[in-house]
Amino acid sequence: MGMTTIEWTSYRRPDGTVVPGYSFNPWRGCTKVSAGCRHCYAESLSGRNPAVLGVWGPRGSRPIAAESYWRQPLAWNAEAGRMGERRRVFCASLADVFEGPESMPVDAHDAVENARWRLYQLIVETPHLDWLLLTKRPQHILAMLPERWAQQEMPPNVWIGVSIEDQSTANARIPYLRQVPARVRFVSCEPLLGPVNLHEAGAIEDVGPTWADANSLIDWVIVGGESGSQARPMHPHWARSLRDQCVRANIPFFFKQWGSWAPDCLCATKRPCATMERPQPGGAGVMFHCGKKAAGRMLDSQLWDDLPL
């Protein structure tokens, strides 16, 4: 753990070199909260070493990271400072940083609370790192942040995001995000499991017939399909619609991946892949189970790598 290949954490130097970002998990383990969690990658991974990676569920465990692990961001920060670069840290990829006591083992409450406060201290000590705190439980954000942060004095290197998968999770979670005074507020739509209207979810205001006065209330949108053997397909229309809404409202748009399912047969060999046809709601479409690598991350022949700053 440390460096990550997650595309939206990468730093691109002026010469085009791409430097991977980081992931940081103050603790590990979580409880599933919505349909997007069904094939939770972190839970699958945890089976390899539950003592370190946690056990899912309210009766599971939330092991706290080792001391040496807590020191790693200090080294990342020093390097970023030396290079005059900003680096992004995804927190947390193997937990939910705003998981509350209601879904957590009782004997983990205090340790997790302490780790969360230690994380805030670490964020302050690492000003060359941008910390991306991503959650499916935004209803807890303001209560769990330091009071001064929640009242407009958030350090500029804190980016807060919500993870949504369809219209109902967008409608439920984005309004909480809007209340958070972070310099960057972002929405990660991955795995995207249905169409999402950002205006209906409260992420864009004043959408008239022409969108000329559309007012964006979020700073970044990431879209991705699900990967893995059990992955559910993302209809191309859902991704295109989110891209088009972002373009019209001037919201930076990042297309992370198709996931295991692609809209066309995209295998490198160009041989027809073993297709698994699934009729999609929202329009015609046959999706191809090509695998994440072959499916790639081009949307309508274009890479969408926009960043908020």
Ligand code: SF4
């Ligand atoms: S919130 Fe994230 S870490 Fe927790 S179960 Fe869902 S997908 Fe997994």
